[in-house]
Amino acid sequence: xxxxxxxxxxxxxxxxxxxxxxxxxxxxxxxxxxxxxxxxxxxxxxxxxxxxxxxxxxxxxxxxxxxxxxxxxxxxxxxxxxxxxxxxxxxxxxxxxxxxxxxxxxxxxxxxxxxxxxxxxxxxxxxxxxxxxxxxxxxxxxxxxxxxxxxxxxxxxxxxxxxxxxxxxxxxxxxxxxxxxxxxxxxxxxxxxxxxxxxxxxxxxxxxxxxxxxxxxxxxxxxxxxxxxxxxxxxxxxxxxxxxxxxxxxxxxxxxxxxxxxxxxxxxxxxxxxxxxxxxxxxxxxxxxxxxxxxxxxxxxxxxxxxxxxxxxxxxxxxxxxxxxxxxxxxxxxxxxxxxxxxxxxxxxxxxxxxxxxxxxxxxxxxxxxxxxxxxxxxxxxxxxxxxxxxxxxxxxxxxxxxxxxxxxxxxxxxxxxxxxxxxxxxx
Amino acid sequence: xxxxxxxxxxxxxxxxxxxxxxxxxxxxxxxxxxxxxxxxxxxxxxxxxxxxxxxxxxxxxxxxxxxxxxxxxxxxxxxxxxxxxxxxxxxxxxxxxxxxxxxxxxxxxxxxxxxxxxxxxxxxxxxxxxxxxxxxxxxxxxxxxxxxxxxxxxxxxxxxxxxxxxxxxxxxxxxxxxxxxxxxxxxxxxxxxxxxxxxxxxxxxxxxxxxxxxxxxxxxxxxxxxxxxxxxxxxxxxxxxxxxxxxxxxxxxxxxxxxxxxxxxxxxxxxxxxxxxxxxxxxxxxxxxxxxxxxxxxxxxxxxxxxxxxxxxxxxxxxxxxxxxxxxxxxxxxxxxxxxxxxxxxxxxxxxxxxxxxxxxxxxxxxxxxxxxxxxxxxxxxxxxxxxxxxxxxxxxxxxxxxxxxxxxxxxxxxxxxxxxxxxxxxxxxxxxxxxxxxxxxxxxxxxxxxxxxxxxxxxxx
Numbered sequence: 001x002x003x004x005x006x007x008x009x010x011x012x013x014x015x016x017x018x019x020x021x022x023x024x025x026x027x028x029x030x031x032x033x034x035x036x037x038x039x040x041x042x043x044x045x046x047x048x049x050x051x052x053x054x055x056x057x058x059x060x061x062x063x064x065x066x067x068x069x070x071x072x073x074x075x076x077x078x079x080x081x082x083x084x085x086x087x088x089x090x091x092x093x094x095x096x097x098x099x100x101x102x103x104x105x106x107x108x109x110x111x112x113x114x115x116x117x118x119x120x121x122x123x124x125x126x127x128x129x130x131x132x133x134x135x136x137x138x139x140x141x142x143x144x145x146x147x148x149x150x151x152x153x154x155x156x157x158x159x160x161x162x163x164x165x166x167x168x169x170x171x172x173x174x175x176x177x178x179x180x181x182x183x184x185x186x187x188x189x190x191x192x193x194x195x196x197x198x199x200x201x202x203x204x205x206x207x208x209x210x211x212x213x214x215x216x217x218x219x220x221x222x223x224x225x226x227x228x229x230x231x232x233x234x235x236x237x238x239x240x241x242x243x244x245x246x247x248x249x250x251x252x253x254x255x256x257x258x259x260x261x262x263x264x265x266x267x268x269x270x271x272x273x274x275x276x277x278x279x280x281x282x283x284x285x286x287x288x289x290x291x292x293x294x295x296x297x298x299x300x301x302x303x304x305x306x307x308x309x310x311x312x313x314x315x316x317x318x319x320x321x322x323x324x325x326x327x328x329x330x331x332x333x334x335x336x337x338x339x340x341x342x343x344x345x346x347x348x349x350x351x352x353x354x355x356x357x358x359x360x361x362x363x364x365x366x367x368x369x370x371x372x373x374x375x376x377x378x379x380x381x382x383x384x385x386x387x388x389x390x391x392x393x394x395x396x397x398x399x400x401x402x403x404x405x406x407x408x409x410x411x412x413x414x415x416x417x418x419x420x421x422x423x424x425x426x427x428x
Numbered sequence: 429x430x431x432x433x434x435x436x437x438x439x440x441x442x443x444x445x446x447x448x449x450x451x452x453x454x455x456x457x458x459x460x461x462x463x464x465x466x467x468x469x470x471x472x473x474x475x476x477x478x479x480x481x482x483x484x485x486x487x488x489x490x491x492x493x494x495x496x497x498x499x500x501x502x503x504x505x506x507x508x509x510x511x512x513x514x515x516x517x518x519x520x521x522x523x524x525x526x527x528x529x530x531x532x533x534x535x536x537x538x539x540x541x542x543x544x545x546x547x548x549x550x551x552x553x554x555x556x557x558x559x560x561x562x563x564x565x566x567x568x569x570x571x572x573x574x575x576x577x578x579x580x581x582x583x584x585x586x587x588x589x590x591x592x593x594x595x596x597x598x599x600x601x602x603x604x605x606x607x608x609x610x611x612x613x614x615x616x617x618x619x620x621x622x623x624x625x626x627x628x629x630x631x632x633x634x635x636x637x638x639x640x641x642x643x644x645x646x647x648x649x650x651x652x653x654x655x656x657x658x659x660x661x662x663x664x665x666x667x668x669x670x671x672x673x674x675x676x677x678x679x680x681x682x683x684x685x686x687x688x689x690x691x692x693x694x695x696x697x698x699x700x701x702x703x704x705x706x707x708x709x710x711x712x713x714x715x716x717x718x719x720x721x722x723x724x725x726x727x728x729x730x731x732x733x734x735x736x737x738x739x740x741x742x743x744x745x746x747x748x749x750x751x752x753x754x755x756x757x758x759x760x761x762x763x764x765x766x767x768x769x770x771x772x773x774x775x776x777x778x779x780x781x782x783x784x785x786x787x788x789x790x791x792x793x794x795x796x797x798x799x800x801x802x803x804x805x806x807x808x809x810x811x812x813x814x815x816x817x818x819x820x821x822x823x824x825x826x827x828x829x830x831x832x833x834x835x836x837x838x839x840x841x842x843x844x845x846x847x848x849x850x851x852x853x854x855x856x857x858x859x860x861x862x863x864x865x866x867x868x869x870x871x872x873x874x875x876x877x878x879x880x881x882x883x884x885x886x887x888x889x890x
Contacts, residue, residue: 015762015814016758018461018757018763020754021499021500021501021566022564022565022752022755024499024565034519036453037452046452055451055452060451061452064452078755079758080757080758
């Protein structure tokens with residue numbers, strides 16, 4: 001296969017790190033471990049060691065590069081502007097092409113995620129397990145510690161089975177395609193249903209990309225670039241064919257893939273790069289779409305007597321540069337008190353497969369987030385990414401806090417339905 | 429190489445998980461914020477004074493070099509394992525042990541990050557004045573070892589003015605205590621001050637008692653923009669000569685303004701010759717008067733614009749630009765040499781002109797960053813180590829900067845220490861007797877020469 005990243009050419013990029021060490025202040029894994037090889041500065045140095053042949057690809061090397069949550073916080077904190085994210089992706093691609101993927105990742109990335117039927121089956125199987133095996137005493141030993149597998153969102157009926165291909169309104173003022181992504185579609189379809197209702201109420205008809213596939217981000221960040229690109233190609237072609245005024249996402253990671261990673265991985269392939277850039281330009285996170293494109297004002301649409309804080313998903317805040325719009329939407333909901341939490345932009349610890357592979361570290365990072373949420377005193381924690389919501393809800397549950405993690409559009413939807421009182425813990 | 433037996437003794441002293449000698453770890457503990465690299469043989473992460481003492485006894489017995497280190501943000505090469513041996517990383521000893529509001533004193537372990545201490549103090553209406561640019565990552569232990577300064581040290585003084593007492597493990601493994609929670613202490617020699625700024629060569633600090641201050645009621649922040657760096661430095665000297673001591677008086681020249689602006693995007697004037705970042709703090713009513721006087725002096729020295737920060741975000745943005753600028757020079761060239769010379773404050777305009785001449789002579793860009801009110805300059809020589817001849821030119825230019833500062837009655841280092849980077853220049857400032865005193869003093873504390881060998885002065889294991 002042709003590598004997307006020219007690993008050796010990265011040497012120059014690694015040398016642009018002048019080792020000021022400021023990445024230590026933002027890296028979640030460094031802050032937990034205080035281990036230099038867990039900060040961007042250390043990882044960059046190790047990658048250069050491999051480029052230069054100073055260090056072979058060792059298990060210890062792989063473990064340290066895998067210890068990056070791809071939260072992008074070092075990228076925005078780096079005074080020298082080193083693209084640590086791109087260096088990490090290249091390093092992962094390099095050792096994955098040399099050593100292959102571990103079997104569990106290979107199964108997930110090569111067998112399950114590229115096949116929608118299998119994702120659906122996986123979600124349904126876990127749901128069955130949650131209602132049976134995982135209820136048995138001693139089931140704790142079966143699941144990674146610190147992750148509330150018993151209550152991970154799962155469903156028997158995916159979003160694409162719940163909703164028609166076109167959700168239309170009379171005299172639509174616009175037509176958008178909703179790229180739901182695997183987590184919304186197969187595990188948290190309620191988010192998608194809310195999104196469609198909110199857009200419909202604003203007079204926008206919504207088409208669902210029923211044969212859309214996983215965005216490919218899990219593969220790209222795991223170093224299986226080839227598998228990621230294959231899915232990217234299919235999604236780019238499908239979404240081009242579906243047309244519409246815009247593509248909206250409710251998942252920060254999918255949005256980051258469509259907007260930022262697709263154009264990047266097709267560098268050097270002019271036709272594909274142009275197609276990826278065209279898709280990138282017309283893809284919007286739902287909050288940004290509502291505020292910037294529709295001029296949506298949540299103040300004019302309903303009431304919700306409660307309080308909320310907001311968690312910035314890494315791939316929305318730093319991955320797409322969006323932080324104001326979701327807050328604006330929440331602040332303007334009448335009756336809803338907005339409370340900013342401390343360190344709202346700090347990673348929640350989920351980081352895709354990271355939470356399963358490094359459960360201790362993930363849980364330590366996640367518990368910090370839980371503390372910020374608890375200290376805010378808000379009843380709800382809203383966010384813009386199903387992966388964050390899943391992780392945060394699980395950590396809240398395990399901490400015994402009766403607070404709900406919800407997507408911004410779910411609160412907009414609920415407010416718009418005019419149901420004033422929602423008690424904490426009540427199913428949204 | 430360290431023998432298997434020594435590794436086992438270290439594991440017994442610090443716990444198995446606290447000792448690493450994997451190639452990956454040795455590579456990432458081979459550097460600090462300077463350019464050279466030296467690979468240690470082993471890295472140890474103690475978590476208590478007893479462990480540090482046990483580790484030092486092992487090291488002393490086997491004549492194993494030991495380099496204490498915190499976050500590794502040292503800018504004088506002080507935390508490099510020049511002779512191999514052990515990196516003793518104190519980052520995991522990071523508890524704030526006590527904040528005593530009645531006595532305005534805090535007791536901390538060395539691995540506490542400066543900003544984390546500030547964050548714990550602010551809700552109590554207190555602060556710890558030294559604020560190095562790297563305060564978000566650097567540790568208090570490192571600050572003590574280097575006698576670190578920072579922008580607001582102009583008004584408040586540097587680390588040595590706030591360390592009241594220390595717990596230190598000597599290279600031989602004995603634990604001593606100096607000073608304490610008292611504001612005055614005239615009992616015997618001032619051992620505390622001897623250790624502050626000793627760059628990890630006399631002992632390993634394991635506990636630090638710090639003096640705290642109440643936060644000022646209010647502050648005001650202003651950016652004064654000048655067409656030339658010499659005008660800006662003349663304004664600084666004139667402000668000080670008038671007897672006005674602001675909290676900060678920071679200077680950044682054009683090269684650095686551009687790097688900073690490219691990172692923070694806050695509208696810094698990229699076409700200006702230099703800016704002064706000026707802050708005053710104190711009682712609310714006193715601030716306008718102070719600022720008025722400062723503005724008058726700036727105008728008299730050809731300031732072309734005086735910008736007030738109006739919101740706390742504007743203040744934060746200006747400080748973010750200043751704190752990150754050294755890292756941000758990576759946008760221009762991959763390498764930099766950072767100097768730390770300090771001159772009497774009235775000589776600031778002269779040294780700034782001379783640095784300009786040196787830059788022209790060697791055809792090297794030299795950015796001038798300064799805690800100008802202190803006369804403490806950080807000329808940053810930008811270069812690319814891969815370019816032939818650059819490194820030699822950089823050394824020559826740096827040596828001339830040091831000479832120029834000394835000729836003006838200045839010193840080699842204001843707040844970064846001598847470490848490795850300025851070791852060869854030390855004999856320019858110290859005579860033979862002082863040089864020999866350094867060696868003799870070290871021998872008293874460290875008979876076998878195991879602690880941070882080769883730093884400040886050449887020399888190694890006895």
